Amino acid sequence: MNTDSINGYKESIEILKKYPSEKRYTLAILQDVQKEYGFIPREVMGFVSEYLSLPISDIYSIATFYKALSLKAKGKYVIKVCNGTACHIRGSNTLIDEVTEVLGIKPGETTEDGLFSIEIVNCLGACALAPVMVVNEKYYGNMTKEKVKTVIDKYKGAGTNE
Ligand code: FES
16 A cells, blocks of 8 residues: 555545455545545555445445545535425525535535535425535525525635634
């Protein structure tokens, strides 16, 4: 293993140590990696492949197959816009259009400054507040197109100083 890259991802070695070097633990390992870094870094896929003696293409297939795993780093603020039935009926499409326009990225992407990512989700379990969007853990209910910019500006203001 390349020790330089390990130094950047030391935690991944601790994750690997928790599991026997067997193929059936691939998903569990990747889930832990996702939890630790918020995505599956390419270098770490290499460690997992080496540890489990599996081709990197196998690790890649699993990492891309499961929706809960992501190969891309997410922004500091992950904006989830609900497009479940209740939210859809109450105009979630307008919110999605506004969020993508204000941030200049599409769902699944992250802004260049690493501050924001957008995700479209199916139900955030707060249908009574539809349409709903969530920034990290904070819920914003009864959203309107007009409120979107205010919410985003609030986080932009917080920027990287937190
Ligand atoms: S459908 Fe949006 S919170 Fe349930």
